[in-house]
Amino acid sequence: xxxxxxxxxxxxxxxxxxxxxxxxxxxxxxxxxxxxxxxxxxxxxxxxxxxxxxxxxxxxxxxxxxxxxxxxxxxxxxxxxxxxxxxxxxxxxxxxxxxxxxxxxx
Amino acid sequence: xxxxxxxxxxxxxxxxxxxxxxxxxxxxxxxxxxxxxxxxxxxxxxxxxxxxxxxxxxxxxxxxxxxxxxxxxxxxxxxxxxxxxxxxxxxxxxxxxxxxxxxxxxxxxxxxxxxxxxxxxxxxxxxxxxxxxxxxxxxxxxxxxxxxxxxxxxxxxxxxxx
Numbered sequence: 001x002x003x004x005x006x007x008x009x010x011x012x013x014x015x016x017x018x019x020x021x022x023x024x025x026x027x028x029x030x031x032x033x034x035x036x037x038x039x040x041x042x043x044x045x046x047x048x049x050x051x052x053x054x055x056x057x058x059x060x061x062x063x064x065x066x067x068x069x070x071x072x073x074x075x076x077x078x079x080x081x082x083x084x085x086x087x088x089x090x091x092x093x094x095x096x097x098x099x100x101x102x103x104x105x106x
Numbered sequence: 107x108x109x110x111x112x113x114x115x116x117x118x119x120x121x122x123x124x125x126x127x128x129x130x131x132x133x134x135x136x137x138x139x140x141x142x143x144x145x146x147x148x149x150x151x152x153x154x155x156x157x158x159x160x161x162x163x164x165x166x167x168x169x170x171x172x173x174x175x176x177x178x179x180x181x182x183x184x185x186x187x188x189x190x191x192x193x194x195x196x197x198x199x200x201x202x203x204x205x206x207x208x209x210x211x212x213x214x215x216x217x218x219x220x221x222x223x224x225x226x227x228x229x230x231x232x233x234x235x236x237x238x239x240x241x242x243x244x245x246x247x248x249x250x251x252x253x254x255x256x257x258x259x260x261x262x263x264x265x266x267x268x
Binding site: 064 | 194217
């Protein structure tokens with residue numbers, strides 16, 4: 001019981017660290033495509049870890065948390081894919097090191 | 107028939123997980139409802155009809171989930187590293203990837219898996235070509251990108267979907 005409590009807390013902490021890194025990535029990345037990359041990946045594992053940590057703290061919630069994880073893994077890539085596709089169709093320019101250099105020269 | 111079977115098993119397992127109990131009455135109601143619902147809705151969908159049901163595809167399904175899990179963890183550490191480093195080490199670009207998979211559902215799963223793997227994000231699918239945004243472009247050659255991004259998943263999906 002005690003061990004389950006501690007490991008659940010550690011898993012929750014790890015998950016929230018990944019979520020914070022994902023948010024930081026959304027702020028730091030230079031263009032929308034890269035922001036989506038950071039936003040999708042870090043949040044997927046972050047949410048999975050938070051859910052499993054909750055499952056360790058409250059074992060009776062496990063089945064429902066399992067369903068939540070399943071739907072998050074299915075829907076998270078689809079939403080980011082739709083955003084990326086819209087940006088591609090609107091021809092949002094890609095960030096590249098060259099652009100940055102030429103802006104600095106001006 | 108196969109469609110109907112997989113659909114009702116899926117509905118039934120979600121029902122049991124949501125109820126979080128294996129009481130006799132709950133199992134009976136759930137089984138009844140899932141069979142009726144799958145009978146109602148299995149006429150004009152072919153989502154599951156391209157799945158092969160055999161012991162080998164079952165085994166490969168679990169192997170695939172295992173491989174995907176490892177890739178997701180790798181992706182997270184990769185992105186976390188890029189975010190933390192002061193000089194954001196990225197070299198983004200859009201590359202094309204060709205897939206051998208025929209079934210639309212298999213292509214959907216492949217596209218989703220590519221999005222979840224390190225540094226790649228599926229932008230668009232046109233027939234056999236996937237447009238992929240790559241955070242750190244190593245090559246723009248079609249064969250090399252296909253080998254690097256898609257090959258590890260295609261191996262498993264080819265067995266599960268014919």
